[in-house]
Amino acid sequence: MAEKEALPKITKITTQKRKERYNVFIDDHYAFPISEDVMIKFRIFKGMEVDKKLREEILAADDVSKAYSRALAYLSGHLRTEQEVQKKLREKEIPEPTIQATLAKLRDLNLVNDEQYAESYVRTMARTSDKGPIVIKRNLRQKGVLENDIERGLAEYSDEDQVTNGVEIAKKLAHHYQREPxxxxxxxxxxxxxxxxxxxxxxxxxxxxxxxxADPELENEKLNMEFAKVWRRNRRYNFSQRKLRTKRTLYGKGFKIDAINGLIEQQTDSEQS
Known part of the structure; x- marks a missing residue:
């Protein structure tokens, strides 16, 4: 009876210069690199037999380990959505099955959690920005967060807080438009x-x-400037039409009708004198 063919064996394991990385030699030939966590997971040791299937499993696990390390570096100090992590790993040309396995691992360890991300993002935007829920929701959609997670996140921004923030924003906007009627x-x-x-x-x-x-002086200055422009623009019309068109235009711009009438009366007196 023929003897069973011997399986390849690990004959040497050496440490790489890179932290927690090792080189594996099979039958005295370099075979593949692995991470420390993969070595522990598969209980790899000198003298261990490695068939083709086991070798493929080890290499696949090491691919996930490398992708996981890259994901951790990307996540360091920042919350990220699953879509952002996925995009980053794709930029590294990591195969899609490895990316999905990496995301599953990150989910299991709660290192990516889109619901928590949405809640944190909404709280931060409410506290530090002038953006309301509609813009915040749009931003979260662009980051790949699902609608249910977005809605739960938006619960962090109450109507009361929106009004409080909105009043401060409105004051700044009003100051910006203080020259307007x-x-x-x-x-x-x-x-x-x-x-x-x-x-x-x-x-x-x-x-x-x-x-x-409104600042009465600024509003009056603005009205005088607008009146001069509109009055000049309507010069091709007869005097009655000119007054009517000028009044209608200025009223549409938000100026008070009494102030408009006052300028038209002054213009009438000037034209008649």
């Missing part, structure tokens, strides 16, 4: 809050708690 200022603040991601209901509450006060 009061009604136009309010309209632009509304649009600004909407652009920043606050909902209509929340904006209404914010505006109700915001005191708008």
């Amino acid at each position: 009061l009604s136009k200022m309010r309209q632009k603040v509304y649009q600004g809050l909407m652009t920043k991601g606050f909902s209509g209901d929340i904006i209404t509450q914010i505006l109700d708690q915001t005191h708008f006060e």
Whole structure:
């Protein structure tokens, strides 16, 4: 009866210069590198027999180990979404099965958790930015966070906190538009809050708690400038049409009708004198 063919054996294991990495020699020939955790997991030792299947399992596990180390470096000091980690590993040209196995390991160790990420992201944005829930939700979608996790995260930003933050943002916007007529200022603040991601209901509450006060001198200066431009632009019309069109344009820009009428009366007196 023929003797059973001997399986390849590990004849030497040497330490690499890289921390926690080892070189494995089979039948006195270099075979493959492995990490310390893979060596422990497979209980690799000198004299161990390694068939083809076991070798493939060891190499696959080492691929995951290397990808895991890269993921840990990427996660160091920062929370990341699964999609961000996946994208980073793909940039390293790591095979997709290895990436998925790495993500599974990271999930098991709670090193990636999109629900926790969403909660942390919402709290940070609410505390440090001028962005409302709509923009925050859009940002989280772009990071690959699923809708359920986003909604749970947004629970961290209460309506009350949105209004409190929104009032401060509204004050800054109002200051920026202080040269505008009061009604136009309010309209632009509304649009600004909407652009920043606050909902209509929340904006209404914010505006109700915001005191708008235009600078009379600036508003008057602005009206005079606008009146001169509009009046000149309408010079091709007869005097009656010119007044009507000028009044309508300036009123549409948010200026008070009494102030507009006052300038038109001055212009009328000037034209008639």
